[in-house]
Amino acid sequence: MFKVKILPRAEAQLKKLENNIQIKIVEMIDSLELTYYSNKYNISKLKGQEYTYRARLSNYRIFYFVDFRNKEITILYIKSRKRAYK
Numbered sequence: 608m609f610k611v612k613i614l615p616r617a618e619a620q621l622k623k624l625e626n627n628i629q630i631k632i633v634e635m636i637d638s639l640e641l642t643y644y645s646n647k648y649n650i651s652k653l654k655g656q657e658y659t660y661r662a663r664l665s666n667y668r669i670f671y672f673v674d675f676r677n678k679e680i681t682i683l684y685i686k687s688r689k690r691a692y693k
Contacts, residue, residue, distance in 0.1 A: 609673075611639050613682040620685040628667065632685060635664055639680050643673045659683075661691075 649663035662669040668691040
């Protein structure tokens with residue numbers, strides 16, 4: 608079990624999205640409490656970034672950091688696909 612924290616900037620980005628997308632993203636974040644690498648979502652490790660992952664959900668990307676020692680996941684960013692990799 609992991610404890611999930613959402614950074615204020617990620618929370619602000621989430622609140623700007625449409626309700627149906629918000630619900631899907633919150634469900635995905637809730638699933639991270641059980642495992643940091645769920646098969647249900649397209650998740651991949653970011654190259655060059657130790658313990659940082661990206662989840663694909665529709666046209667949005669959720670970036671998060673996994674602290675295995677403290678069993679914590681920190682949501683860093685929630686961005687549209689267009690802006691995620693700039």
